[in-house]
Amino acid sequence: MAPTDEPRAPESAAPARPIAEMQARLAALVEEAVAQALAEGDLPPLEERPEFRVEIPNDRSHGDFATNAALALARPARQNPRAIAQAIVRWLKVEPPIAEVSVAGPGFINFRLVPSWLNPVVTAARRPDWGSSAVGGGRRILVEFVSANPTGPLNLVNARSAAYGDALCRVLAAAGYHVEREYYVNDAGNQFQRFADAVRVRYMQAVEGRADVELPEGAYPGEYIIGYVQAAVEALGGRGAVAALPEEERVERLARWAVERIIAEAQDVLARYRVRFDRWMRESELRERGVADAVFRRLVASGHTYVQDGAVWLRTTAFGDDKDRVLRRADGTYTYIVPDIAYHADKLERCDIALDILGQDHHGYVPRLRAALAALGYDTSRLEVLINQMVHLVRGGERVRMSKRRGEFVTMEEFLGEVDIDAARWFFAARALDSTMEFDLDLANLRTNENPVYYVQYAHARIASLLERAAEAGAWPVEAGAGGAEAAPYGYEEPAERALLWEIARFPEEVAQAAELRAPHRLAVYARELAAAYHTFYTDCRVLGAEPPVQAARLLLSDATRHTLARCLDLLGVSAPERM
């Protein structure tokens, strides 16, 4: 890649992914230098060409970029990595914007670039699609999350799954995936029957006043069902009308009403939480469409089933499960796994990647699901599963006791009554999913610097306020050519400016990484770092009242930061306030 005199296209002047593009460029130069060194006998012949990377040093005092190429080549070249590094550097074309190349440490090659190389980032970062990329390649990814059984209100773990899943979806979309969000509603089968059993008993207790009946073993224990039963009685025409119904019909109708009510409440609370789904897929619908029957027949046809004790089993052990699983009981009913397999098979027909976020209490179920999908001939690598770990709620410095067994838990509704939605979403989206977390209500409610949410939001509000003041003074928006990157009369050479520019430039890479690793919580770390860089800049560099070109350039830089913060917070599902 020889230097050319070609004029740069406007696109390259404001790259969509400045850091990745520079890394690729440096990697190509290193590749070229290695080839030259080999050709000239400056490096011993290699049996293999190992991969190397151009990365960002942990310690930026080493340079802007570094490559481990010499370390990677040490083994195949059977030579000291430092000597290899020297050889590579001898053949390296040091061209702008490379200012300096050095060999350091065990054999890293460090690159320092001229400060101005990042100036175009200001322009790039103010474009609407800043941070977006095409790393997802338009792959269709179907994300299923929350999917709580409609036998009770959503709880705290559901709130975590909702916040994290929603952030993940936003991040995936920004990274160029085609995203669909689904909520699977398990509104049929045994699950529903057991709920109905509880409804039957609660009706007798609460409406008929029977003190002698108790919940059967295995029925849903929660007291909350009483409330649904009472509401259902009202909705179905009152006590008299309901009492007149034959018992089976009465129980069925009360339970059905309660389930629909629970689903509606889940939809409401999630909407309030700013989490939306593209589809609420019901198990009952899948059954009606005959999807479960069809998949059962496909499994039988696959030859991986057998009959034992009158039940039909799937030989999941042939696909890595630790025991075989019953598909159809001797009484002809399906076990829960059949509609679930059917649902996942259906999803795999509709997407490239099916991603499930499951509670940790369901993780043991993944191997049998994969096994079944493998038996159906699907490439199970297309099913990705993220495990959502538990949440311990801390109030007043103590853990709030919850017992699923006794039906005692904090509902999402109650939770949102106690905490700001931005704080809740931030806390959940900022923690890795697969690790048990503590949610400190008191901390989340603090409107002080102890609360990390406000730190980031404050940076955004601060900039908004600054721009407002600038607008009042007629300095904003900046007129074309008045300063900043385009005209470059001012080059952002203050350390705080350069540090800030660098943080902004990282954003597209952070989004891409968060998407590829299915780890949106990385963006919370990033948001904090970006906000910190701005606060430092704000303290060190006066904006309003600076020399006109400097003021203009700093306003543009501030706006680039504001936009990046807003984009980042949006990906996390947290609002970016204009004032605080």
Added chain:
RNA sequence: GCGCCCGUAGCUCAGGCGGACAGAGCAGCUGCCUUCUAAGCAGCGGGCCGCAGGUUCGAAUCCUGCCGGGCGCGCCA
């Protein structure tokens, strides 16, 4: 017993597909508001990365075995 997840600073957590001295916030201590939001900034102190082996030029990161915590191991879902 078997399987999955977790164990990093006083607290809450990043980092974990091997790389240059292990990070952040909070809490503690010291400074900084006559000027754009101090919900801010600058600095200090604080860690056997659960323990022990192994692989590697190099391990918080990979492998094995322990220890501790969570969850699962149904013809419940």
